[in-house]
Amino acid sequence: MAQPSKKSNPKSASKSNDFRKYIVGFWTLFGLGILVIILLFLLAGWGAFGKMPKFEELENPETNLATEIFSSDGETLGKYYSENRTPIKYEDLPDHLIKALVATEDERFYDHAGIDARGTLRAAVFLGARGGASTITQQLAKQLFTEDVSQNFMSRVLQKFKEWIIAIRLERQYTKEEIITMYFNKYDFVYQAVGVRSAAKIYFDKEAKDLKIEEAAVLVAMLKNSALYNPVRRPELVEQRRNQVFAQMEKNRFLSKAERDSLQKLPMKIQFTPQGHDEGIATYFRVYLQGFMKDWIKKNPKPDGSEYNIYRDGLKIYTSIDSRMQEYAEEAVAMHMTNLQKEFDRQNESNKTAPFRDINTEEVDGIVRNAMRVSDRWHKMEAQGKSKDEIVKSFDKKTEMRVFSWSGTKDTIMTPKDSILYYKSFLQTGMMSMSPQTGEVKAWVGGINFKSFKYDHVKQGKRQVGSTFKPFVYATAIDQLKLSPCDTLPRNRFTIEAGKLGNQNDWAPANSDNKYEGMLTLKQALAQSVNTVTARLIAKTGTRPVIELLDKLGVDTKEIPNVPAIALGTADMSLFEMVSAYSTFANEGVYIKPIIVNRIEDKNGTVLYQNVPETKDVLSKETAYVTVNLMEGVTRGGSGTRLRGTYAANNADYKRAVTGYPYDFKNPIAGKTGTTQNQSDGWFMGMVPNLVTGVWVGGEDRAVHFPGIRYGQGATMALPIWGIYMKKVYADKDLDVSSGDFPRPDNLSIEVNCDNYGKASSETQLIPDELDF
Incomplete structure (x- = not known):
């Protein structure tokens, strides 16, 4: 007896076709996505999204190196710089500084080739809520060769591709130790502290190799955002971030729990020592030395015929100055002149032409007028096209200003003309x-x-x-x-x-x-x-x-x-x-x-x-x-x-x-x-x-x-x-x-x-x- 034939279910067939379309569509999109990513990598590598570094640039990254001035007893007297960067060698980086960096910024630094796939996937899935994915190498790539990140979404995406390409090239070209060294030499810790060696001097008044673990943690804490996490401006915020660095070091087994707890209880101590051109010891000497160097540079060109640049070429100048004797000299001047000035001011209390003597009021006016004509105020207003009368009148208008005193800089209100007399009164x-x-x-x-x-x-x-x-x-x-x-x-x-x-x-x-x-x-x-x-x-x-x-x-x-x-x-x-x-x-x-x-x-x-x-x-x-x-x-x-x-x-x-x-x-x-x-x-x-x-x-x-x-x-x-x-x-x-x-x-x-x-x-x-x- 013949069996009756089965009739197909139209609804079931339709669902099967739709599922097959979804599968095909998914893999098509996935494949296209892969191709797009590959294409984006290729385009980024070819420089389609902006200038990419050449091989020579990777070999010799262009950086501004400060010229360092040394005393005869080996201390740094100061620097000449456009960026206050003094390079440091890997062997001079303390071990706890390196461990703090890796634990906090890139836990798998020694395992990846420039891009942390696991971190990148996590950042993509959770949209950065559980941390970013930039490796130390990527951060270096960004600092070395790319512009600041744009606020435009597409520009940020393209920027990331460029960072990835450069990071991979850096990993191929340099060892992990060299990458860490370059990173520490390049990072800007603000307050004219470019590089970890300058930062150690400015924030702790010591060489980087002498940093204690709690001091190293402060500098690593600043890497998140040195303008925000700055120990001078926001010490409490930085201390919290420093303690998080200790937690990360404990998590990565660089510290025991007891060590972490002990370190987190330490108060944060900063020895802020600015290194501006007006700061530090031997300031007058350093200005004279600057002139000496300019004369020397004119007479001693580089082998290629170009001139040395004391602000960028990282020269080392070993001077005759003894830092101890210099400090004693400056202390002696301050000790005596503070007291002598008090006596001088006392004797001028009844002097009608103070601080001048043996001259009449017309001669006093002449001294003040000459001082006005050579002042910064005069030159700036003259450059702005102000008339002579306008400039002269401005010297009689009271204004807020900060002035020198032997008891420290003080805020006051006085006319610029009075400030001239005030400064003339100092011996x-x-x-x-x-x-x-x-x-x-x-x-x-x-x-x-x-x-x-x-x-x-x-x-x-x-x-x-x-x-x-x-x-x-x-x-x-x-x-x-x-x-x-x-x-x-x-x-x-x-x-x-x-x-x-x-x-x-x-x-x-x-x-x-x-x-x-x-x-x-x-x-x-x-x-x-x-x-x-x-x-x-x-x-x-x-x-x-x-x-x-x-x-x-x-x-x-x-x-x-x-x-x-x-x-x-x-x-x-x-x-x-x-x-x-x-x-x-x-x-x-x-x-x-x-x-x-x-x-x-x-x-x-x-x-x-x-x-x-x-x-x-x-x-x-x-x-x-x-x-x-x-x-x-x-x-x-x-x-x-x-x-x-x-x-x-x-x-x-x-x-x-x-x-x-x-x-x-x-x-x-x-x-x-x-x-x-x-x-x-x-x-x-x-x-x-x-x-x-x-x-x-x-x-x-x-x-x-x-x-x-x-x-x-x-x-x-x-x-x-x-x-x-x-x-x-x-x-x-x-x-x-x-x-x-x-x-x-x-x-x-x-x-x-x-x-x-x-x-x-x-x-x-x-x-x-x-x-x-």
Whole structure:
């Protein structure tokens, strides 16, 4: 019996066809998606979505490397940069820093080839809610070769493809260690801290290799977003993020639970040390060094003929500055000038033309007008097309401003014209310390505060040197006439007639103590700074030999007049010139050109410059030693006696204007104080056998000065800085600064011991606190 045929179900067949279509459609779309992704990868690799790096760029990623300035004792003094980046090597990265980075930013860093597939899939499925997927290599790719991410969705997608392509190429080209190193060298931690080495210095004041684990965690915490997670602006937020870094390190078995708990309880300690061009130590020196480098660059091109760039080429400059001595010098300036300024302000309270003296109101107005014309305000408004009247009126409008004070920067409201007078009222200083045997400049303080006062009083400034000039006259006389410190000359009045020694009129200098009787040894005369004796000496030697000696000592003599009045210090000279000239006396008559740079290297450590000292014989050992012996008398029986402690301990007025007394030095010190007319300039030049230091103090304008000699002389204004500095230097035994005798030449033919030479008249007793012009 035949079976009846089965009839097909139209609905079932339709469903089957639809399912098959969905399957085919899914795999078609999937395949197309794969093809699109491949195509996008290819297009990105070909540069269709923007410039892609060439092979050479991957080999040598273009970065701006800061030029680093080192002290002679290996400390970083500062940098020149467009980006404050100083590269670090992988071996100098602490292990806990690397572990913190991997645990927090890319747990599978050592397992992927640039793209973390698992992380990418997770980010795609959960739309980033459970974390992103950018690997360390991708983040580096973004920093090295691509623009900032656009807010446009499609642009962000294309950007991601470019990052993936570059990340893969980086992984092929570099080891994991090199990628980590490049990443840490490239990341911007803000506050001009580009790269982890700069960040370690700026946020913790130490080298990256010395970071503790809790400090390393702070820097890794900042990698999420250094502008947001910044320990200076938002310490609580950063501390929370730092603790999350510890949690990640524990999760990845880099820390035990106990270690994590212990570290999370630690307070976050930041030692914020900005490294801007106005920050840090030796700021005035670094500006002078910048000029030195520009001159050197012009004369020393790269092998390809192009010029080095101190802001991008990562040079290393090894200077003569000793960071410890530099700090002691800056501390000494701050200690003394803070106190001296208080006394100066006190004495100006009843001064109607304050801070100026000995000039009328018209002359004051002229000084202010000149200051207005050279101000930034004037130049900016002039560039904006403002008229002269508009600019002048703006100086009388009160405005909010931040001004310098010895108690710290303060906010105030004043007119720009008043701010000019305010800044004119500050006493300024310059200080330089140099090794006479090597020529190395060890400390350089060009002013009281570089941010507020840019003018450098070590090299730029030239001021009348007063009685600090006299040793040059004495040295010339000793060299020509073989005089002994024990030889005597009359203190009485002395006139050099017109027509002699280049002077147009009779010249009869006065003595500051108005004493003109009796005989003085040369040692007594220099110690008491007796003008008539110095005049007699230059009359015997002539002015030209003195100027010629200065020229041999490295002084620019073009502007020094050929007249006898130079014997009393009417010539303008820089502190730099004075210190290098005095160093010749301490160096047994051999002049050595001051050295500020010992060596320059390129970023790879290749030596580009090695200093070769420039020396010349200027004086005989005998003349140099006798001159030094004369200057030793200044600190034993003249205005420098206060370095021995007795004067300062018993003088209330002196202690009110100075700090850090008594000094109570027992060792041999040669020196000379100097004070110019109206107390406009105070000087002290001090020497021990292996260190010569000069100090100048005065107002920016010569009309800014003390009303009297008690506070206005060099022994009160400048000498205390030398004393405080040397106390600090001697306390640091690592510096090995001499406290012994100056080297005595063999076969010395000039007698320097006056006990063996004959006694001076009883009328010529020394006056310990003799005032000095």
